[in-house]
Amino acid sequence: MAQSPIAHADDEVAAGQQCDLIIIGAGIYGIQAARTYLELHPTAKVNILEASSSIGGVWSHERIYDAFWTQTPLGILGFSDQPMHDVPKEECYYGFFKAKHVSTYLKRYCEDHVYDGSSLGSRVQMQTKVGSVKKDEGEWHVQCNDGEISFRSRHLFDASGLTSTPNWPSLPSQSEFRGMIIHHKEFASFERRLAASPEKKRSIAVLGGAKSAADVAYSCAKAGMDVTWIIRRSGSGPAALVSAKGKAGYANSNELSYTRMTSLFLASIFSPAMGYHWLSHWLNRSMAGRWLVKKLWQQTQDEAVEEADYDREDGKANGFANLRPDTDLFWQNDSTGVNQRKDFFDVIAQKVKVVREDISHLDSTGLVLHDTDRSHVDADIIVCATGWKLDHPYYSEESAVAFGLPVRNHLLDPSTKTRWLKLEQDAEADVLRRFPILDSEWAYRQSAYPRYTETVETPFRLWKSMVPPSDSSLVFLGKLMLGNHFRDAEVQALFACAVLDGNARLPVKPEMEQDIARTTVWCRRRYLRKGLSGNWFYWDTIPYHDSLLAHIGLSAHRGKSWMQDLFRPGFSEDLQGLLPEYRGKYY
Template sequence: MSGRYQYCDLVVIGSGIYGISAARTYLEVHPHLNVIIFEASATIGGVWSAGRIYDDFITQTPLGMAEFSDRALKDVPQDDQYYGFFKAQHVTRYLASYVKEHLYGDKSIADRIHFNAPVERLSKQDGQWSVVVKGCKPIYKAPQVIDASGLTSTPHIPSIPGKDAFQGLSLHHKDFGQSDVLTNSRYQGFVVLGGAKSAADVAYAAARSHKRVTWIIRKSGVGPAAFVPAQGRGPYKNSNESFYNRLTASFLASAFHSENWWTQFLYRTRVGRQLWNWIWAGINAGPQKLAKFDRPDGRKNGFANLKPDTPLFWQNDSTGIVQRADFFDTIATQVRVIRQDIRSMNEEGLMLDDGTAVAADAIVYCTGWKICHPYLDNETAAQLGLPVHQDFCPPQEIVRWQALDRKGEIKALERFPILCEPPSHLASTSALSPLRLYKGMLPPHDHSIIFLGKLMLGNHFRNAEVQALWAVAALDGNICFPSTEDIGAEIADTVAWCRKRYLSKGELGNWLYFDMVPYTDTLLEQLGLKSHRKTWPKDLLAPCVARDLRGLVNEYKELHQPPNGRKS
């Protein structure tokens, strides 16, 4: 402490799985350095925190994947599992014990977390980051920052005319777990807004609690999520294992997959394209068969309105796992599903564009999250490469990026001709600039701050571990970076490919839902690490699970001891 400043070696913002992984990895490499973690809420875990979970909240990542590599998540009762997917409360307990058990010097990770400490301002001057925290008198100073606040911090609630007139309960699904909306008899008429997996979970939970549930999905939006079976195929126990292996990765048209004879055959030959189409026809058939959208018992309630607008491959309407045997039966028979835009709200509920009035005692907004940076001014956020309104981007930079994006689009379509033929879909555009971070993490012109968790992938646990190790290597100066021009070209290539590959979801260049395996492989290859790879043919066919990453930190330390320019 020095006057009004408190100095440390690293500030971590957020204590979700990205913040926990960042702190653990950094301290494994630098156990004697001073790391401070700021958490805006009263508990750790982010989306897995005690305030957000509820009984019907089930993971979309199964056992063996929903954990860190150095400590298995055990003792989940069979009654709490469905093909390996399990109740989120077990993740909450796992994370709480994880931060207490990891000791560095005389402090655990838990000892380094400041709770109820939202960062109000983050700025840089004279090579030091200043962190102003609400309720804290000292200004924290650090040469390096890892922003692990991710994507699920600031709720998005749409602006609806008359919204403030509604007399019932309104809440975002972030607050659903800590509310009494399911148990309070006052709330019988229950409206769920949104088409993604969170809306499905809330609608199901409300129906199981014997509420009168209406689920409204915008007609002008990208449509309802595709809900895929939990069970796997062939040797794979569940659908995550089926997807997260390196053979399946080659069928995903991923920009992060190494280009070789197989991918050239698959995407640039007639026979390869026929094989690709046959594979994806089979994958698409699974959700359709499981749901039975034309079932007679769902016609009265509009169950067919849950049929996705686009094939599963394109992800224009996102994806969720069916984690309960009775999910579709419950929704079909107990939930009214409406595909219509909302015209206005009043004291009693909502009025839809087609004139339908929907009465409600409670409305739950499952409408996602704002892309915002509350502790950075817009000019700084733009300079760092974060999405901001285009008005805050210098005109010359917009022109430069547009030229690079056009070149990237040509490359993407040449490599993956299938992306030239997207299905008919409702396209959405954004007034925000796309994510312009190298590898989705690092500002091109400032290597003292790294953003983790800004990408949407199907398995955040694996991504958190690999991104954290890459971040430590970058902060330590142990990555050989390309030139500034090449970094810019790679960023533009990724954004352009993402927009073609994931349609509206890819507009900001951060939607990599199916790309977890090739993306994390790319990061580890850049670090020169190999211990996560298996021997043939397991390396190709076996699912990528958490324990595969065991030993990576030690491998990194053996390559870089002592870390360049740092004192452990």
Template sequence: MAEFSDQPMPRPPDEDVYLEFFKAKHMTKYLDDYVDLHIYKGRTLRDRIKFSIEVQSLLKLDSGWAVVTKSGENPKQHTFKTTKLIVASGLTSIPNMPSLPGIDNFLGQVLHQDGFGSSDVLTSPDINNITVLGAGKSSGDMVYEAAKAGKTVSWVLKATDTTGPGFFLSPKGVGPYKNAFEIGMTRLAANFTPSFMNGPNWWTKLLHSSSYGAGLMTGFWNSVDAKARTEANFQRESLQNFDKLSPHSPIFWQNCTGGLLNHPDFFDTIAQKVRIYVGDVDYLEKYMLCLKTGERIPTDALLCGTGWHPSLRFFTEEQRTEFGLPHLLTQEAPSGKRHWAAIEAEAEAKVLTTFPQLSKPPTVFCRPTTKTPYRLYRHIAPLSESGVASKDRSVVFIGQVVVGNYFPVVECQSMWVTAYLDGKLELPTLEEQEKDVALFTTWCQRRYLSNGQRGNNMTFELVGYIDTLLKDLGLCSHRTGWFKDTFFPIWAKDFRGLKTEFKNKYGYR
């Protein structure tokens, strides 16, 4: 599934594969080959990339955009001018580093997860004690690799204002499915989560709007939750505090981070070889991390699995407000607040009526909201008046959603974007667009709690989102017959021929 439809990915060697998951180096090789093998008018995609360029600001022009950049250490700025701007800077481009008092006195290495793979922390003989901050998948990966490398490993979980440790699920499949990811890429599984993108139809209404169906779905998700906790065996004997890795909230709500386990001995390794601490960082000194609990942890390398900042810093606060990007609540005009509050109140009533299960979230910590959610139509385009050319169509956003597999999503987004930018795609009225956005953001915040605050989380909605985009374009998303469309995973090969259909429909040559 990790491929685009126009270039199959060679299967990695068996020694690098576990339940069809493979080492990251093969993904790098695939993408390297992709940009070299795609040639348009005599130039490859690689020829069209400007490397080591940092976008500093964007200026809206009458005829498009001015993109102000700088290159490396060169202080001189360069400005690119363009009529169309596609922002595809991703959600994981800017590391979020925690505040570390005393870092100037620290003599060890400090790394974000972004630099872990290219570092020498696992091989350096000078690094014996490794401490990892964070409670999610990336932190777990670094902890595991450090422990397997024979290092003395400490894992520090935040004590206050936290959604708790992440959920780590077995990747094993059942029946014909080789792994859990394949199950999640079926329309059948997509229907097991309450979402407007799945219909609504008689089946989803039965599962999520009726008391019988809601009870059935609650039982299903509770069984998934219980199985994950049983497999982890958090109460087992351990080196220290293994039970502290138990998630604070049920898996259905996705209030914490999570991911699939890529190593069958992950929990056994952590329990036997890793000391786990729960406490907030107080300060660093020489080769020591000190917690506010008074505990002092010997540290030669401090690894921060602390997440990411949104990669939209080159937009001003005014531009973020104008285009429907997250912006500070304190900066929103009173009229705008009243406008969206009214639309969202109506949307929330619809959410809770359609999906009564979402009206009863667990009592857990939810991060305080400081910014508005994304308010992009179809999570791509700024809201505008209806019609194909009624307003400036010069900027779009690709990949600003949280999904489990970006390959089919950005492939469909790219066709939608092409038709939109060229004025070939008809949009509904502005009022309808606003209602659609408000319905998704209020649902997202109810469905995913802390992780839904930005209004762009589609952990279980990838299939429905793809269907929605292709329906907008008048293209068929059900491409393999009703049985396979329901029970089989969506593969990249299923979309072969889709680009040709798109080009023919919209008159591209």
């Protein structure tokens, strides 16, 4: 592979600690990447760099609050070699449970995994903030804490994920507001401060339409606060919250979602790796198949709407109907979550005022909306549950362009822009031939997806959503959004190790770019606004993972019979055979 165009490292960085592998981030991707690499290379020197004071990323103790529940149930959440067993049944709702148990599980996982006398936990360098990443003469140089410490290695895993840097909304006249403004990332510590003075009544404005905003609004309402939940009219709308309940013999809705049979109804670009080509072809290309796909998705959507009961009487005064999603569930354009609490919709309908409007500006006592009346929302605390920035602060702009990270369009030279536009135009015909449903009247009834030339930032352009076409000694982990990140961490970690070990066949750069362009076009067509970043595979957990494992020739995760292969959920224990199979194949 060609070396990436990176500036030379300075002398201080070049003298850093020598490692066999550097991993940035001690969330679930970094932890699993270290475990997998050390299973294969137990005497290797692996350093995990973590900016915060605890492991786990979004699951770290410092970010856990009481209303934060898992979106993945027991049996499916967790790593294959150490299942979660100690969650009390009374703290579960159809298998979903409080996130605090995940934090405890990860701490124990890091303590229990010991290689060459050192546990995973002992290899994490806490409060080590990466300042710059450069490459010089075949080695990566990672400088941390304003140059106080540095590391060097021939291989680098960037497992910083997508939930590190808060995305702050634009709030005109913010300086006039006399109250407090926090991001969802800080809500756990904020909740602990509130618990210390429960006697004080507070007015809370929650900004955002996704599941994190729903959790914050619910948490504050249960605590007896006056809550107004504001969802931008100009955005993608409120998240669809599907039922946690299972059917057809499945314990919960996730078990049904994470089967290959269900995955055949996704119009997923990764579906060939699952097999069953005749069924996939019929569902995607025949009129009867597409009718069936729409019918089943409509049924699922109707069930979610029925459970929420958006037009209920007890929610009319508070605008509960404003939580009805703007687009059909299939498209995931407005995000999706699982309703993990029996009383969630009742609490929101009765105790939370829901507003669909843009914000004009702030004043000293709250927010002024952009409606014709310039309505005022009183608030002494504003919680911004507005997601995360796709930033990469420790790479130079030149490096970001070379690696395929999202950058402002103007940073690309004209020839590069033209090349990618041509690749995507060529790919679009193939995508629509394979998935006519993405070009149907049903698609156009949803919010029209912006064209490539209208986007401000480029999408992720990583091969397999992991590998920069310019340099395979660097692998990105967790730079995508899908339904089960624990499973993804385990599969991506093994694929990344196969890349470093030379056991994953890497296409030449032009072939990589063609594959990336095809995925980018499909993602925009399939997931509308959410798909603009090229990394939104929310429904595609099983087919995406099948495609990674098929590429390195592994099948231990498949069912033993065709019935089991099609209808068994993707339980975490099903991945137990991957490492033994990988060793047997390549070692």
